[in-house]
Amino acid sequence: MGVKLGILGLGTVGTGTVQLLQDAVGRHPLLQEIEIYRVGVRSPNKSRDVQLQPEVITTDLESIVNDPAVDIVVEVMGGLEPARSLILQAINNGKHVVTANKAAIARFGAEIFTAANQAGVYVMLEAAVGGGIPVIQPLKQALSVNRLHTVTGIVNGTTNYILTRMQTEGSDFGDVLADAQRLGYAEADPTADVDGLDAGDKIAILASLAFDGRINLEDVYCEGIRQVSKTDIAYAEKLGFVIKLLAIAKNQAQDATKLSVRVHPTFVPKTHPLASINGVYNAILVEGEPIGQVMFFGPGAGAGATASAVTSDILSLVAALKSNTTAPNPLLTCRHEEYSQVAPISDLLTRFYARFLTKDQAGVIGQLGTCFGNHGVSIESIVQTGFQGELVEIVVVTHDVREGEFRQALAEIQNLPAIDSIPSILRVL
Numbered sequence: 001m002g003v004k005l006g007i008l009g010l011g012t013v014g015t016g017t018v019q020l021l022q023d024a025v026g027r028h029p030l031l032q033e034i035e036i037y038r039v040g041v042r043s044p045n046k047s048r049d050v051q052l053q054p055e056v057i058t059t060d061l062e063s064i065v066n067d068p069a070v071d072i073v074v075e076v077m078g079g080l081e082p083a084r085s086l087i088l089q090a091i092n093n094g095k096h097v098v099t100a101n102k103a104a105i106a107r108f109g110a111e112i113f114t115a116a117n118q119a120g121v122y123v124m125l126e127a128a129v130g131g132g133i134p135v136i137q138p139l140k141q142a143l144s145v146n147r148l149h150t151v152t153g154i155v156n157g158t159t160n161y162i163l164t165r166m167q168t169e170g171s172d173f174g175d176v177l178a179d180a181q182r183l184g185y186a187e188a189d190p191t192a193d194v195d196g197l198d199a200g201d202k203i204a205i206l207a208s209l210a211f212d213g214r215i216n217l218e219d220v221y222c223e224g225i226r227q228v229s230k231t232d233i234a235y236a237e238k239l240g241f242v243i244k245l246l247a248i249a250k251n252q253a254q255d256a257t258k259l260s261v262r263v264h265p266t267f268v269p270k271t272h273p274l275a276s277i278n279g280v281y282n283a284i285l286v287e288g289e290p291i292g293q294v295m296f297f298g299p300g301a302g303a304g305a306t307a308s309a310v311t312s313d314i315l316s317l318v319a320a321l322k323s324n325t326t327a328p329n330p331l332l333t334c335r336h337e338e339y340s341q342v343a344p345i346s347d348l349l350t351r352f353y354a355r356f357l358t359k360d361q362a363g364v365i366g367q368l369g370t371c372f373g374n375h376g377v378s379i380e381s382i383v384q385t386g387f388q389g390e391l392v393e394i395v396v397v398t399h400d401v402r403e404g405e406f407r408q409a410l411a412e413i414q415n416l417p418a419i420d421s422i423p424s425i426l427r428v429l
């Protein structure tokens with residue numbers, strides 16, 4: 001046997017990876033040169049869906065990353081600590097690392113990649129974004145000859161599943177979430193998914209690769225889907241849109257030295273390539289020059305799909321280990337060390353959808369128009385669509401506007417005596 005793996009974690013992804021490696025025939029022949037040498041778990045007596053010799057399994061994960069015989073450490077345990085420390089220890093011991101851990105990479109990527117560059121080892125993370133979809137490697141290699149200007153993704157399957165069901169069934173968020181939890185599509189604690197934090201970690205990673213600069217996670221604006229209502233989904237449908245949780249990284253139109261990196265529910269035109277991505281699927285649209293648009297679509301999670309990504313990284317490392325050179329391969333290393341400048345959300349230039357509940361009085365639409373006009377907000381359409389009890393529902397879609405100015409207009413509108421409430425504000429792609 002050639003290359004020895006130390007795998008940290010034997011849960012969904014670890015088990016899928018072991019299954020794939022134990023069933024190597026008919027796949028890339030290099031897989032047959034890999035030995036599953038040690039596997040670290042928390043509960044050694046748990047029953048497992050894979051068979052491993054008892055001496056392979058250990059609860060002492062440090063002994064794996066410190067074992068001189070281990071060539072590659074595969075971190076599929078998740079969480080921040082001890083995952084971060086174990087990855088750093090493996091790197092400092094000269095081992096290459098494969099990780100699926102977007103949370104750790106989005107927070108500690110600078111520390112991890114600096115250490116990896118100093119140690120002359122590679123840290124591979126294909127599974128961290130889009131699960132089984134190859135997107136990290138294309139950004140680092142095939143697409144890196146392009147000048148990219150926008151990455152737009154549906155990178156969280158849980159929220160896409162919830163929004164798809166809300167759209168097809170006309171159901172409320174809370175009901176669909178509860179059902180998704182019952183069916184195992186959403187976690188018992190859905191916070192990271194539903195509040196956009198998981199997608200925030202992922203777009204920070206994609207932005208760092210697409211725009212060649214580290215991203216400070218605190219600069220990523222994250223808004224989840226809890227406030228999306230079935231009323232807004234119905235309005236989106238009437239106006240020719242669907243609502244998707246988009247993760248977007250883009251050159252700022254008005255200042256190309258800064259990026260806009262954000263996650264929020266978005267009105268997406270039905271004709272847009274991402275509008276038809278439904279259920280638990282993920283898709284990432286990459287735009288640049290000269291390539292134009294490229295879209296990656298597929299399963300963003302699950303044992304087999306994620307194992308495919310983890311194992312493809314292992315394969316790249318096996319190939320690197322087999323080559324006779326000690327010089328780092330620039331297509332596998334992390335080549336950026338500076339931070340990208342990220343603009344505040346108030347600088348974003350975007351269209352908005354806003355839904356107002358107002359008293360049934362003459363001139364309300366005129367007052368709304370005046371407030372918007374005072375702040376330079378140009379209205380694309382305004383419709384008074386119906387009643388909710390005694391109140392009138394008015395829906396506005398704006399032209400592109402700086403978010404800061406739009407918010408100022410809303411603050412003024414909120415103080416109008418005729419305004420009861422502003423139940424929804426969503427950005428429009």
Ligand SMILES: NC(=O)C1=CN([C@@H]2O[C@H](COP(=O)(O)OP(=O)(O)OC[C@H]3O[C@@H](n4cnc5c(N)ncnc54)[C@H](OP(=O)(O)O)[C@@H]3O)[C@@H](O)[C@H]2O)C=CC1
Pocket residue numbers: 008009010011012013014040041042043044046059061075076077078079082100101102103127128131300301302303306
């Ligand atoms: N599940 C998916 O579809 C996807 C997951 N990922 C990422 O992959 C990683 C793993 O996810 P997943 O497989 O779902 O996680 P699981 O919870 O299913 O598995 C985690 C594994 O790590 C072990 N483990 C966790 N903490 C420790 C510890 N402190 N000491 C020893 N062992 C530990 C667990 O041991 P034990 O079995 O004994 O409890 C378990 O085997 C995460 O970073 C996740 O974000 C990425 C894409 C998709």
Ligand SMILES: N[C@@H](CC=O)C(=O)O
Pocket residue numbers: 131155156157158159193198300301
């Ligand atoms: N929780 C994630 C799965 C892993 O990345 C999702 O819902 O997409």
Ligand code: NA
Pocket residue numbers: 126127128129130131132133134135136309
């Ligand atoms: Na991927």
